[in-house]
Each structure stands twice: as C-alpha cells, then as structure tokens.
Amino acid sequence: MTNPRSAVDLPQKARVVIVGGGVIGCSVAYHLTQIGIKEVVLLERKQLTSGTTWHAAGLVGQLRQSINMTQLARYTSTLYRGLEAQTGQATGYRQCGSISLATTAARMEELRRNASMAKVFGLEVRVIGRQEIGELYPLAALDDVIGGIHIPSDGYANAVDITQALAKGARSGGARIFQEVAVQSIRHDGRRVTGVDTAHGAIAADIVVLCGGMWSRDLGAQSGVTVPLHACEHYYVLFKDVPGLTPDLPVLRDYDHCSYFKYDAGKLLVGAFEPHARPWGAAGIPEDFCFGEIDGDFGHFEPVLVDAMRRIPALEQAGIQKFFCGPESFTPDVRYHLGEAPELQGCFVAAGLNSIGLQSAGGVGKVIAEWIRDGHPPMDLWEVDVRRNMPFQLNRKYLRERVSESLGLLYATHWPFRQYATARGARKSAVHDRLAAAGACFGEAFGWERPNWYGPAGTTPRYEYSYGRQNWFEHSAAEHRAVREAVGLFDQSSFAKFRLEGADALRVLNRVCANDVDVPPGRIVYTQWLNERGGIEADLTITRLAEDAFLIVTGAETETREFNWLRRHIGGAHCVLTNVGSAMGVLSLMGPRARELLASLTPDDVSHSGFPFGTSRQIELGYALVRASRITYVGELGWELYVPSEFMQGVYDELVGAGRSFGLVHAGYHALNSLRIEKAYRHWGHDITDEDSPLEAGLGFAVKFAKPGGFIGREALERQREAGLRKRLVQFRLRTPEALLYHNEPIWRGGDIVGFIRSAMFGHTLGGAVGLGYVSEPGGGAVGPIGAEDYEIEVAGHRHAALASLKPMYDPDNLRIKS
Ligand SMILES: Cc1cc2nc3c(=O)[nH]c(=O)nc-3n(C[C@H](O)[C@H](O)[C@H](O)COP(=O)(O)OP(=O)(O)OC[C@H]3O[C@@H](n4cnc5c(N)ncnc54)[C@H](O)[C@@H]3O)c2cc1C
Numbered sequence: 001m002t003n004p005r006s007a008v009d010l011p012q013k014a015r016v017v018i019v020g021g022g023v024i025g026c027s028v029a030y031h032l033t034q035i036g037i038k039e040v041v042l043l044e045r046k047q048l049t050s051g052t053t054w055h056a057a058g059l060v061g062q063l064r065q066s067i068n069m070t071q072l073a074r075y076t077s078t079l080y081r082g083l084e085a086q087t088g089q090a091t092g093y094r095q096c097g098s099i100s101l102a103t104t105a106a107r108m109e110e111l112r113r114n115a116s117m118a119k120v121f122g123l124e125v126r127v128i129g130r131q132e133i134g135e136l137y138p139l140a141a142l143d144d145v146i147g148g149i150h151i152p153s154d155g156y157a158n159a160v161d162i163t164q165a166l167a168k169g170a171r172s173g174g175a176r177i178f179q180e181v182a183v184q185s186i187r188h189d190g191r192r193v194t195g196v197d198t199a200h201g202a203i204a205a206d207i208v209v210l211c212g213g214m215w216s217r218d219l220g221a222q223s224g225v226t227v228p229l230h231a232c233e234h235y236y237v238l239f240k241d242v243p244g245l246t247p248d249l250p251v252l253r254d255y256d257h258c259s260y261f262k263y264d265a266g267k268l269l270v271g272a273f274e275p276h277a278r279p280w281g282a283a284g285i286p287e288d289f290c291f292g293e294i295d296g297d298f299g300h301f302e303p304v305l306v307d308a309m310r311r312i313p314a315l316e317q318a319g320i321q322k323f324f325c326g327p328e329s330f331t332p333d334v335r336y337h338l339g340e341a342p343e344l345q346g347c348f349v350a351a352g353l354n355s356i357g358l359q360s361a362g363g364v365g366k367v368i369a370e371w372i373r374d375g376h377p378p379m380d381l382w383e384v385d386v387r388r389n390m391p392f393q394l395n396r397k398y399l400r401e402r403v404s405e406s407l408g409l410l411y412a413t414h415w416p417f418r419q420y421a422t423a424r425g426a427r428k429s430a431v432h433d434r435l436a437a438a439g440a441c442f443g444e445a446f447g448w449e450r451p452n453w454y455g456p457a458g459t460t461p462r463y464e465y466s467y468g469r470q471n472w473f474e475h476s477a478a479e480h481r482a483v484r485e486a487v488g489l490f491d492q493s494s495f496a497k498f499r500l501e502g503a504d505a506l507r508v509l510n511r512v513c514a515n516d517v518d519v520p521p522g523r524i525v526y527t528q529w530l531n532e533r534g535g536i537e538a539d540l541t542i543t544r545l546a547e548d549a550f551l552i553v554t555g556a557e558t559e560t561r562e563f564n565w566l567r568r569h570i571g572g573a574h575c576v577l578t579n580v581g582s583a584m585g586v587l588s589l590m591g592p593r594a595r596e597l598l599a600s601l602t603p604d605d606v607s608h609s610g611f612p613f614g615t616s617r618q619i620e621l622g623y624a625l626v627r628a629s630r631i632t633y634v635g636e637l638g639w640e641l642y643v644p645s646e647f648m649q650g651v652y653d654e655l656v657g658a659g660r661s662f663g664l665v666h667a668g669y670h671a672l673n674s675l676r677i678e679k680a681y682r683h684w685g686h687d688i689t690d691e692d693s694p695l696e697a698g699l700g701f702a703v704k705f706a707k708p709g710g711f712i713g714r715e716a717l718e719r720q721r722e723a724g725l726r727k728r729l730v731q732f733r734l735r736t737p738e739a740l741l742y743h744n745e746p747i748w749r750g751g752d753i754v755g756f757i758r759s760a761m762f763g764h765t766l767g768g769a770v771g772l773g774y775v776s777e778p779g780g781g782a783v784g785p786i787g788a789e790d791y792e793i794e795v796a797g798h799r800h801a802a803l804a805s806l807k808p809m810y811d812p813d814n815l816r817i818k819s
Contacts, residue, residue: 021042022048031369032173095153098151098253185219193208193347217329227341228389235301237322245263247263257308273410274300338368341386388561431493439666440452450669487593492588525541527702528540528699529712536684635681677761682772686772727774747791787803
C-alpha cells in the first residue's frame with residue numbers, strides 16, 4: 001500500500017489542487033488566495049521552480065500581438081512592481097524599459113502598428129529613431145537600424161525570486177505547498193474531476209489545475225484532456241566583463257536577428273529565438289529532471305551569436321561566463337493553453353507558455369483564479385483557450401514538427417496571413433488534390449488544408465508576404481467579383497458538423513439557442529448560443545432534419561468548444577450528440593448564377609418559390625444524394641451542398657464540368673472573408689465573443705425573447721435592453737483605398753479612441769478596406785447615433801477617414817440573397 005501520510009502531511013481534501021510549482025502554479029495559488037479561495041493545495045514533484053522557471057532569462061515585456069494578451073502582460077508588470085513590498089520577498093524587478101529594433105521597412109511597419117494598438121489601452125509605446133536608440137542604448141551598433149519602439153514601463157525580474165514571492169504570498173493567504181510530491185493521476189468520475197492521486201495518498205478536490213509545464217501534455221492525456229505542447233531547446237549565453245554595461249540599460253530586442261539582450265547580475269545575457277528550433281524530450285522527460293540543463297549544440301546557437309556580436313561590439317572583448325540550454329514547452333500556434341478542459345469538468349489548464357511564462361504569469365494566475373471562482377473566464381480569452389485544441393494535436397510527430405517552427409515565430413515578422421511551414425497536410429478535404437490542380441494556395445486552419453486563394457494557370461501559388469497588397473490580392477479580387485457577378489465554388493468541408501437526435505433534442509436545443517429552432521423540418525435557423533451573462537458562446541446554423549433530429553454546423557475552429565458546450569447542456573436528457581464532420585464534405589455554390597448551374601445538374605426544383613432562402617433538403621446531384629441548404633455567408637444567392645465524403649469527388653467533377661458555361665470560378669477563404677465583411681456578417685472569435693451580446697453585435701433579429709421556456713442568457717439580455725447598449729458593433733470602410741486594415745486598429749472619433757477593429761479585409765466591391773469594431777462612449781454611457789460623426793481608423797500611426805454604418809454597406813436590404 002502506498003499511503004504513507006505520516007511522511008508528508010497531505011490534507012485529504014481541498015477545494016483546489018494545483019499541479020506544479022513553477023511560476024504559473026505559484027501565481028495561480030497566489031491569486032486564488034487573493035480572491036478568498038483559501039483551501040488551496042499546490043503539489044510540486046521536486047522543488048519549486050525546478051522545471052523551466054529557474055532558468056528564465058527574466059524579461060518582463062508587455063506588448064503582445066493582441067489587445068487581450070497585452071492586457072495580461074500589463075497586469076503582470078503592475079503586479080511584479082509591487083510584489084516585493086507586499087510579500088517582503090525580493091523579486092529582482094527593475095523597470096528599465098525596453099527597445100525593439102527594426103532593420104527592415106516591414107518590421108518598422110509591424111512595430112508602428114503595434115504602437116497604434118497599444119494606444120487602445122493607454123500603454124505608452126514610443127516610436128523612436130536611430131539617434132534616440134543610440135542614446136538609450138550606447139552599447140549597440142545601429143548602422144542597419146531604421147528605427148524602433150521604446151516602452152519605458154517594461155522591465156526584468158528574477159524568475160526564481162518572483163516565484164518564491166508568489167508562493168510566500170499564497171502561503172500567507174492560506175494555501176499549502178508541498179514539494180517532492182508528484183501527482184500520479186487525476187481522479188474523475190468520467191465527467192468531473194474528483195481529486196488527485198500521489199504516492200502519499202489521494203486528495204479529494206473540486207478543481208484540479210494543471211500547471212505542470214512540459215509535463216502537462218502527458219498528465220492531461222491520461223484523463224482524456226487535450227494539452228498539445230512539446231518541449232524545445234532554448235538557448236542563451238551570459239557574457240561577463242562587458243564594458244559599459246549598467247543595470248539600467250533597457251532590454252534590447254533585435255527581432256530581425258533573432259536575439260535579445262538583458263542585464264543580468266553584472267553580466268549581459270544574450271538569448272535566441274532562432275527560426276528552426278530543436279524539439280527536446282521526445283522519448284520522455286527523465287524522471288529525475290530537476291533544475292536540469294541540456295547539453296545543447298553550440299553550433300546551433302552560433303549564427304545568432306555572430307549577429308549578436310555585430311550588434312554589441314563590446315561582446316568581442318567580453319568573456320563567455322555560461323552557455324545555457326534548457327527546455328521550455330511550445331504549442332502548435334504559439335499561444336498558451338488556459339481554462340477549463342472541455343473534456344473534464346473542474347480540470348483547469350495553465351500550460352504551454354512558449355517562453356513568455358514569466359511575463360505572463362501574473363495575468364494567467366489572475367484570470368485562472370477568477371475563472372475558477374466565477375465559472376467563466378473574466379474576459380475574452382479565446383485565443384489562448386484550451387477549448388480551441390483538437391485531439392489530433394496530441395500526435396507527437398505533428399507536435400515535434402510544428403514546435404520546431406513555433407519558437408522562431410515569436411521573433412519572426414508577424415505578416416498578415418502568414419502560414420505555418422511545418423506539420424502541413426494533416427486534414428484534407430476529399431477533393432484536395434483536385435483543388436490543388438485548380439491552382440489552390442492552401443492555408444492551414446486547425447489542421448485543415450483550406451484553399452485561401454487560387455493562382456492563375458502556369459504559376460506556382462505561393463505567398464509573398466508584405467503589409468501592403470500581397471501577391472494574391474488581384475487573384476482574390478477576381479474570385480470576389482466572380483461571386484458577386486456569376487458563381488463561385490468554395491470548399492467548406494472544414495465546417496464542424498454535429499447531429500443531435502432523440503426525444504429531448506428540441507427541448508435541449510431550444511434552451512441553448514437564443515433563436516427558436518422549433519421550426520418545420522427542412523428549415524435552417526441562424527442562432528447564437530449565449531452564456532448566463534448574455535455573451536455569445538457560439539454562432540451557428542441549425543437545420544431541423546426531422547421532428548427529433550437536427551444538423552448543427554459551425555466553424556472549424558470551434559469544433560471542440562461547441563461540441564462540449566452542447567454535451568454539457570444535455571445532462572441526463574434523452575438525446576445523442578454525434579460529431580459527423582468526417583462523414584461529409586461541403587461544396588458551396590455562391591453567386592447570382594448559382595441557381596442556373598444547380599438547375600442544370602439536378603432534377604429537383606431549385607426555383608425561388610420551390611426552394612426558398614433558409615430551407616434545406618436532399619437533392620440529387622451526379623450519382624449522389626446531397627443535402628442542399630439555401631443559405632449564404634457571402635451575401636449572394638447560393639447553396640451549401642453537404643456531400644457524403646465518398647461522393648465528393650464525383651459531385652465536384654459534375655459541378656466543375658457544368659460550371660464552365662456559367663462562369664464558375666474556384667474561390668478561396670480570402671475572397672470569402674472579403675465578401676462576408678462587406679455584408680457585415682459576423683465571425684465568432686473576432687467580431688462576436690463570449691463578452692459581446694447579440695444586442696450589442698446587432699444580432700437582435702436572431703433572438704426570440706418570447707419563446708416558450710426562455711433560453712440561457714435571456715434575463716441578461718432583457719436587463720441590457722432596458723439599460724441601453726454601452727457598445728455597438730459598427731462596420732467601417734476607409735474612404736481611400738490605399739491603407740489596409742487587419743485587426744486591432746484604434747477607432748477614433750474626434751480626440752477620443754472609442755474602440756478598435758475586431759476583423760477586417762479589403763472589400764473589392766465597396767472599394768476599400770472594411771472592418772468591424774465596437775464603438776462605445778468615452779464617458780461610458782449608452783451609445784449615441786452611429787455615422788452621425790466622423791470616424792478615423794489609425795493604421796501604423798496615421799489616421800484614415802472612415803465611413804461608419806450599423807447596417808451592412810453591401811446590400812443592406814438583403815435583396816440579393818432572396819432573389
Ligand atoms: C532559456 C529560457 C529563457 C526564458 N526566458 C524567459 C523570459 O525572459 N521571460 C519570460 O517571460 N519567460 C521566459 N522563459 C519561459 C519561462 O521560463 C516559462 O514559460 C515558465 O517558467 C513556465 O512556467 P511553468 O510554471 O509553466 O513551468 P515550470 O517552471 O516547468 O513548472 C512546472 C512544474 O510542474 C512540476 N510538475 C510537473 N508534473 C508534475 C506532477 N505530476 N506533479 C507535481 N508536479 C509536477 C514540475 O516539476 C515543474 O516544477 C524562458 C525559458 C527558457 C527555457
């Protein structure tokens with residue numbers, strides 16, 4: 001029997017058990033106790049910080065690629081600034097500022113765009129020239145530097161001391177921390193966490209938080225929880241006796257040469273984010289790994305070092321004190337994993353920190369603690385939400401290949417539309433090869449290969465990135481125009497598709513949906529799923545197939561999240577939810593000539609009266625029976641055709657063969673995005689999230705307040721309706737066609753920033769960049785009339801005049817889709 005409780009005095013019960021005593025686990029413990037959750041136990045298999053944390057270089061930067069991630073990092077800095085005074089434990093925190101260099105025009109544009117984004121929440125980011133950089137950082141040789149940004153409030157800290165301070169704060173708040181106690185497994189009853197097992201006995205718990213760094217993937221997988229991450233080697237070198245080095249020297253980031261420079265206890269630390277990293281630990285992490293180092297390969301690090309010595313010539317006279325290589329976990333999309341695992345209630349994850357764990361820990365600890373307390377995330381955290389992961393991403397070949405790219409992406413130029421180069425071809429539509437032959441340039445989304453655009457015959461469709469109009473701009477414009485004027489073929493097989501069937505299917509769905517799905521079989525309902533706060537959890541279409549059967553269709557990225565959202569709401573009701581995504585592909589015919597084309601191929605009636613908008617039924621096509629749904633995401637007449645997988649090639653061949661006479665053009669996701677944004681169709685995860693309500697998003701038409709039995713979120717919406725809306729989703733178009741919007745650009749009205757762009761694309765019919773963003777009043781009151789005043793959108797430091805509209809600028813009266 002292994003239960004020597006006498007050796008380690010473990011409690012038998014806790015409200016929360018945290019697995020792992022790195023900076024993340026200790027921050028979660030600290031923040032739980034700060035908000036009054038005191039029955040907290042943290043278990044560390046060896047000693048606090050002994051995994052990755054002890055060797056963090058110590059950078060504490062704040063500006064990330066998105067607004068919400070920057071907010072988390074900003075909070076971290078604020079916390080660290082006061083942590084020593086609060087806990088009495090030294091943290092080594094120093095606010096020395098940071099400088100990021102640009103040696104190319106594109107990098108400068110990226111930095112300028114980020115500086116504009118930072119204005120949305122008042123983070124001071126100064127765009128500076130070479131001369132000022134030289135004054136702030138006299139050690140650097142700057143001949144090749146165009147400019148940079150300076151963030152005066154950035155700094156550095158000692159990761160071990162920060163972790164110990166958080167642990168001390170947690171202990172004094174009531175948490176108990178045990179070292180040398182490994183969690184062997186997570187206990188659960190099939191649905192919910194019930195505790196953990198250790199060699200010293202079990203602890204019953206309501207909540208378990210996986211903060212096990214690079215160990216989290218395998219521990220989670222034991223209980224069916226998907227935490228895709230893999231360790232990589234991560235390098236730095238410490239130089240001693242560097243002439244001119246002072247503790248107040250800002251942190252210097254030389255993105256274009258994959259390096260950063262930081263004062264470190266009298267030495268200069270030079271770290272690397274090389275483009276091709278070396279995955280580590282594929283055969284497993286040694287059991288005795290504790291404050292471990294990896295031998296590393298100096299040759300691998302050397303090219304970065306050579307450039308670093310050019311940047312800081314003083315290094316040539318300095319001596320190398322230490323060449324260091326340690327493991328850190330990286331994730332397939334270089335974003336960490338946070339939140340409650342969809343597969344197991346009460347199991348939270350905070351892992352996969354991608355080399356920014358120290359600067360993220362404060363924010364991560366805070367949001368996880370609040371999420372545990374409230375049962376929902378305190379803000380929109382979708383980009384790092386553990387529910388975005390797909391089970392296949394636990395595949396180690398996939399992970400190994402992808403993380404070798406992930407590390408370098410942190411410092412690579414964040415080109416708009418940038419695609420991964422590694423681990424490609426994981427999920428393919430049944431007509432993939434035919435699309436490739438038609439000239440598709442594929443992008444990767446959640447493992448799926450999806451055509452983003454098509455190159456003309458005789459060319460190799462390959463991205464040439466820039467911040468301006470990229471090489472595919474005109475090709476995509478032609479696809480866009482074909483959809484508006486003739487007919488386009490989209491392969492949307494990556495849609496997630498579920499069936500809900502059974503005696504209680506209607507009752508369950510009508511409680512979850514804000515719209516009414518009690519419609520006759522054959523009708524399609526566009527609806528949102530809301531949380532109790534009225535925020536939008538999902539945006540999808542539901543087709544009633546029969547009295548007791550529904551087809552649910554949603555975006556590829558939300559497959560895991562939505563499947564589990566519905567599964568949890570079924571509870572003990574009599575219905576079965578099945579993921580039928582792999583059973584069928586989707587070919588969409590969109591455009592004014594879609595009807596003529598379809599009519600030429602099917603004996604079924606596809607006339608407007610015979611097949612009205614918003615209906616769905618089986619038709620004959622080629623040798624197949626396919627489900628045709630008259631619906632659109634591009635604002636034109638059209639059908640989504642749900643084709644059994646084994647019939648996909650035949651149906652595709654029929655459509656393309658007949659399509660020639662109707663001007664059929666293959667169209668990709670970039671055209672789709674341009675078309676949908678002109679029509680102001682919302683995209684979940686960008687324009688609508690769990691903190692935006694359908695009323696704020698202009699989707700009130702899809703909410704059935706009077707539906708018998710109500711729906712989740714109704715009361716919150718009623719309160720909001722009475723109080724008036726404090727933000728509203730608005731469509732903008734830049735008045736001149738030159739500037740391009742991507743996302744996160746500040747929206748100005750007069751002298752105030754009143755919002756930011758959530759998603760954007762060039763609108764080829766409207767003739768300019770089009771974006772969607774929420775507008776609120778600077779004073780916080782109800783939003784006044786939209787469009788009555790002049791708006792401007794800031795792009796890379798320049799403001800551009802924009803038209804604003806609550807109604808879609810393209811076909812506001814829906815005449816085209818109902819033709
Ligand atoms: C060379 C290098 C430089 C870095 N520089 C920076 C930087 O400048 N700024 C920055 O922000 N980040 C930096 N990082 C990243 C940062 O160090 C990590 O993101 C962070 O430390 C991760 O913290 P963690 O708590 O998730 O993981 P860890 O520190 O690895 O903690 C996880 C803990 O869980 C324990 N554990 C695992 N399994 C179990 C189990 N079954 N039971 C009990 N305990 C378990 C482990 O022993 C470990 O102590 C750097 C990383 C490296 C490698």
